[in-house]
Amino acid sequence: xxLLTLNFLTCAVKTCKTxxxxxxLHPRDAELEIxxxxxxxxxxxxxxxxxxxxxxxxxxxxxxxxxxxAIAPIPADLLAAPLxxxxxxxxxxxxxxxxxxxxxxxxxxTCIQEGKLVCGCCGHEYAVxxxxxxxxxxxxxx
Amino acid sequence: MSDSNTQGADYEAQxxxxxxxxxxxxxxxxxxxxxxxxxxFLKEQPDGAVGADVGCGNGKYLAVNKKVFIVGxxxxxxxxxxxxxxxxxxxxxxxxxxxxxxxxxxxxxxSIAVIHHLSTPARRIEAVKAVFDILRRPSxxxxxxxxxxxxxxxxxxxxxxxxxxxxxxxxxxxxxxxxKQKKEKKPRKKQGxxxxxxxxxxxxxxxxxxxxxxxxxxxxxxxxxxxxxEAGGVVSESGYEKDNWWAIASPxxx
Numbered sequence: 001x002x003l004l005t006l007n008f009l010t011c012a013v014k015t016c017k018t019x020x021x022x023x024x025l026h027p028r029d030a031e032l033e034i035x036x037x038x039x040x041x042x043x044x045x046x047x048x049x050x051x052x053x054x055x056x057x058x059x060x061x062x063x064x065x066x067x068x069x070a071i072a073p074i075p076a077d078l079l080a081a082p083l084x085x086x087x088x089x090x091x092x093x094x095x096x097x098x099x100x101x102x103x104x105x106x107x108x109x110t111c112i113q114e115g116k117l118v119c120g121c122c123g124h125e126y127a128v129x130x131x132x133x134x135x136x137x138x139x140x141x142x
Numbered sequence: 143m144s145d146s147n148t149q150g151a152d153y154e155a156q157x158x159x160x161x162x163x164x165x166x167x168x169x170x171x172x173x174x175x176x177x178x179x180x181x182x183f184l185k186e187q188p189d190g191a192v193g194a195d196v197g198c199g200n201g202k203y204l205a206v207n208k209k210v211f212i213v214g215x216x217x218x219x220x221x222x223x224x225x226x227x228x229x230x231x232x233x234x235x236x237x238x239x240x241x242x243x244x245x246x247x248x249x250x251x252x253s254i255a256v257i258h259h260l261s262t263p264a265r266r267i268e269a270v271k272a273v274f275d276i277l278r279r280p281s282x283x284x285x286x287x288x289x290x291x292x293x294x295x296x297x298x299x300x301x302x303x304x305x306x307x308x309x310x311x312x313x314x315x316x317x318x319x320x321x322k323q324k325k326e327k328k329p330r331k332k333q334g335x336x337x338x339x340x341x342x343x344x345x346x347x348x349x350x351x352x353x354x355x356x357x358x359x360x361x362x363x364x365x366x367x368x369x370x371x372e373a374g375g376v377v378s379e380s381g382y383e384k385d386n387w388w389a390i391a392s393p394x395x396x
Contacts, residue, residue, distance in 0.1 A: 005232040008192065008213050012242040023244055037229055040208075046190015047211060108230060126242075132222055135215075135236035142151070142240060 001133050002035075004107040006059055007052055011119035012126075012135040022121040024055040027063055030115035030128070039104045041096050045075045047107075060106060068106065073099050150262040157316070157357040158259045159217050162199075165319050165354055166220035170200035179383055180254055181206050183292045183390065191249040196238050196273055197256030201225025204233070210250075215241065238269050243276045251277055251291040255386070257369075258295040258359050261314075266359065270373035274393040288392040290378070293370070298360035300385040307360060316355040323350035361387050 006024050016022040053072035060068050078100040096104070116125040117133055124141065127134050162169065176184075180203055187193065189209040198204065198214030199221050205228055215236040216222050225233045236242055238256060251273050260266045270293065277289030301308040307315075366387045367377050380389035 001234065002232055004211070005213060005234070008244070008247055009234075009242050010244045012236060012240040014240070017245060040230065042189055043209060043211070043230065046188075046209075047192070050190075050192055130223075132219070132226060133234045134219070135234060135240070135242040136217070137237070137240050142237075 001112045001128060001131055002108050003056070003059065003063075003110050003112070004047070005133075006117075007050065007056060007107075009117070009133075011121060011124060012137055013119070013122055013124060013141050016119055016121040016124075019121045022119050024052070024059055025117040025126070026120055027059065027112055028116045028118050028125070030063060030112045032063065033111050033113045033131075034105070034109050035111050037104075037108050039096055039101065041078060041094060041100060044096075044100055044104060045078055048073065048075060048078075051107075056107070063110075065106060065110065066102075068102070069099070073103065078103070146262055147265065150260065150265045153261045154259065154265075154357065157261075157355065161319065161354045161356045162218040163220050165321055166200075166218055166224065168321055169319070170221065170224045173200055173202055176203060176206055177254070177294070177383065177386075179381075179388055180252060180292060180294070183250075183252065184210070187250050192247070193250040193252070194241075194243065194248045194273075194276055196241065196251060196253045196276075198222075198225055198233065199255075201228045201231075201233060203252060203254065204228035204231045213243070213248075239265070239272055241272055241276055245275050246277070246279050248276050249278055249289050251289065252293075253291065254294045255296065257293060258361060259357060261357055261359065263369075267369050267372045270369050270375065274373055274375050274391075277393050279393060290390055290392050291375070292388065292390050293366065294386050294388045295361045295366055296358055297382060297385050297387050298362045299382075303385050309362065311360075313360045313362065315358050315360060317358050319354045319356060321352045321354065322348075323352070363387070 009025055010017055011022040057068045078097055080095040080097040111131055112128050113131050115128050118125050184206040187210050191210045193210055193212045195203055195212050195214040198216050201214055204212055204214050212231040214225055214233040217237055219235050222233050222235050253273050257266055257269045260269050273291045280288035298307055298313055299309055366389050367380055370377055370391045374394050375391040376394055377389050377391045
């Protein structure tokens with residue numbers, strides 16, 4: 001499960017969903033794997049305004065990943081500065097910046113393969129196996 | 143949970159969930175062609191939109207548009223194992239009545255051939271509501287639309303299909319799925335009068351095959367729109383396509 005997914009996940013228990021402490025879910029005993037994927041600059045740019053940046057930073061910290069910039073990148077940060085300023089016109093082939101590469105690596109290539117996701121509100125643990133998180137609840141929590 | 147709700151959940155566990163778990167791989171091999179209206183809906187989403195595919199099955203709709211990000215979920219672990227191959231999207235196992243998403247998250251959602259598997263009227267309305275709950279709310283000023291959902295359900299009115307159901311028939315039915323046993327090749331006999339488009343595995347049983355029965359509620363004309371309204375949604379477009387009723391709807395601005 002890619003880390004980007006955590007940006008759209010909370011606890012499946014109804015009473016938790018409206019509690020701020022249920023977001024983001026906290027990875028525990030996580031085994032990470034890098035699954036390489038093609039960097040898609042427009043996709044990254046479009047997803048940028050949807051990111052809960054502070055929460056992503058805190059998840060990355062909990063997983064012991066290299067620190068992310070404290071302030072959320074803006075679209076311009078994703079483009080590498082052109083080597084030759086005269087090539088900026090046209091702009092057909094825009095190169096991703098290091099920021100874009102780092103973001104791609106963290107959000108789309110870093111995957112939780114095994115472990116748990118824990119709700120900060122009720123403490124319920126959701127298992128992640130073979131890269132798939134399971135949110136089915138036991139009967140008494142439905 | 144109320145008694146009827148618990149009964150509904152138990153019933154679906156036996157007559158829907160466990161069946162899909164058993165037939166997952168065979169079922170998936172017959173589900174690869176996207177339905178045109180679903181394809182159109184997914185392709186018209188703006189680049190970078192974030193969506194949910196609630197009840198994504200084998201994930202066939204995750205392959206349609208790679209410029210959006212879709213979180214697909216399904217009750218069946220075995221179907222999700224098949225669905226997880228679709229980059230850049232994400233898949234997880236979840237119940238459609240207990241979705242693990244913050245309210246108001248998604249720009250769009252699809253629920254294709256899912257809600258007809260819930261066994262009581264209240265649970266079907268709750269399932270529609272669960273889809274609306276995860277969609278972006280419209281702004282109170284009305285300047286920004288709410289997220290949009292496309293919902294598909296099987297129709298009662300399908301007298302030209304090989305099942306032949308129609309208006310006035312029973313709406314709650316058990317539909318067989320035949321898991322074929324591997325058998326030695328026999329010369330294929332042409333059978334007169336049998337339609338050639340019988341989907342592999344769905345009906346006829348021969349020796350050694352195993353038949354599973356899945357529960358369906360067949361929707362009659364207008365019923366989907368009514369469920370949507372009761373769930374707090376507004377229909378913007380709806381219709382009938384190939385034995386199914388469909389509707390595009392948004393959560394109400396309340």
